[in-house]
Amino acid sequence: MTDGMIFDASAKVGIIGMGYVGLPLAVEVAKAGFDVSGFEISRERVELLNGGKNYIGDVEDAELESLVTNGKLHGSLDFKGIASCDIVIVCVPTPLDVFKQPDLSFIINASREISKYMKFGTLVVLESTTFPGTTEDIMKPILEEAGKTCGEDFFLAFSPERVDPGNQSFKTGNTPKVVGGCGEKSTSLAKAFYSKVLNAPIFVVDSPREAEMTKILENTFRIVNIALANEMAIVAERMGINIWQVIDAASTKPFGFMPFYPGPGVGGHCIPIDPFYLTYIARKYDYHTRLIELAGEINNSMPEYVVERLMKLLNGHKKCLNGSKIILVGLAYKSDISDLRESPALDVLRILEENGAVVDIVDPYIEQFEWQGAKRKTSKLTGDLFTNSDAVIITTAHIKNVDYELIVDNAQLILDTRSVLRKLGLESKNNVSLL
Incomplete structure (x- = not known):
């Protein structure tokens, strides 16, 4: 492949993984004039994609449909199609296992498929978040198994994805990119x-x-500062101090301070997971990342803290949690999206039910979800639902499609873990408590 094939968009591009990272990237690449093949192991995703049906919130429905109709973008289950690609980008999941050890199986399997089929001169780019050394020490040797040499017969680089679901200002197409090649x-x-x-x-x-390491640093910065905000919130509550006012006041300083906010925990694929890739690989270099692990412990403890706060509030109303009717407002991990990955609201739900609470969930972006091996439906937001409840926990800061005045007017007790009601000027009601 030559630079000219990039400049005139004649290079054929394959993207492995059509999820939250791969599909938005595929749309941007196709919009730039390239012919794009989206490789997937999910038949459902391939069928949706080839039908021009969008399943990712950050992708425009009409844009996707147009690109598919015009033949610029299509999905495939057959990885043999890599043989016709000049550029292959890997956007597969990189989860942690139950012991918080990195699971690189998706990267390894994708690398093996590329190795089998890639032609001379192919550019391979890994975008999946992982620990430093993965591209050169794990991916490169697999790609060279068929006898090709990196830097001569194919080219290899890492460029971390920076997807922020629901961000209205920065999306795949206008977010600055970092690139490091072999x-x-x-x-x-x-x-x-x-x-x-x-x-x-x-x-x-x-x-x-x-x-x-750039991607690891970005999200480690966030997990540590969120943990600090959460710990400050716990201490402030015990001291009778309004932590939200404190953060607002500290934010008036024009230098040396950046606001982070407490909440019921951290969610999404990045913040709860990425820093632990560094924790894992650091052990190889005889270093223990104490700050990262402590931040993870603090953030992971927040769902328990939320339920403990609710128990105290219920006690003030001479009620116990066991048998109480509790409504969770918001199940997604962040505002105005339907993404449930690593959502702390799920942990709050689990702990509530383990303690005998009867829980309803209201989330305008989620009609049903997988829960303990079965489909579970959410409830519609109505005045009667809240009137007949014992307490409400706001676990997601949805701004759109939630009538918070209706909730405040009808609920007996509200614990707002996201300070949504404060932003709306509704926190002064007697039935409202902030985290």
């Missing part, structure tokens, strides 16, 4: 490709390791 040619090809596709700056680092 050698100058790999880096220059990857930079040229993303420069063609994105309307955003491309920042080049020395190698894939710097690029991999």
Whole structure:
């Protein structure tokens, strides 16, 4: 493959993984004029994609349908199609197992498929978040198993995804990109490709390791500061101090402070998971990442703290949690999306039910969800639902499609873990408590 094939968009692009990262990227690549094949192991996703039906919130329905109709984007279950691709981008999941050890099986399997079929001159880019060294120490040897040499027969780079579901200002197409390749040619090809596709700056680092560490640092910064906000909230509550006012006051300082906010825990695929990739690999270098692990412990304890706060509030009304009717407002991990990945609201739900509470869930973005091996439906937001409840916990800061005045007017007791009611000027009601 040559730079010219990138500049005139004649290169064929394959993207492995059509999820929250892969599908938005595929749309941007196709919009830039490239022919894109989306490779998937999920037949359902392939059928939806080839039918022009969107299943990712950050993708525009009409845009996707148009690209599919015009033949610029299609999905495939057959990885043999990699043989016709000049550029292959890997956007597969990188979860943690039950012991918080990285599960690289998706990256390994994708690398094996690429190795079997890729042609001479292919550019391979890994976007999946992982620990430093994955691209060069794990992916590169697999790609070279068929006898090809990196930097000569194919080119390899890492460029971390920076997807923020629901962000209205920054999406895949305009978010700055970091690129680090295995050698100058790999880096220059990857930079040229993303420069063609994105309307955003491309920042080049020395190698894939710097690029991999960049993503880890970004989310470690967030998990540590969120943990600090959560710990401050716990201490402030015991001291009778309004932590939300404290954060607002500290934010008036024009330097040296960046606001982070407490909540029921952290969710999504990035913040609760990515820092522990560094924790894992750091052990190889005889270092224990104490701050990261402590931050994880604090954040993971917040659902328990939320339920403990609710118990105290119920006691003030001479009620116990066992047998109480509780409504959770919001199940998604962040506002105005339907994404349930690692949502702390699920932990709050589990702990409530383990303690005998009868729980209803209201979430305008989620009609039903998998719960303990079965489908569970959410409830419609009505005045009667809240009038007949003992307490309400606001677990997601949905701004749209939730009538908070209706909730405040009808609920007996509200614990707002997201300070939504404060933002709306409704926190002064006697039945409202902030986390």
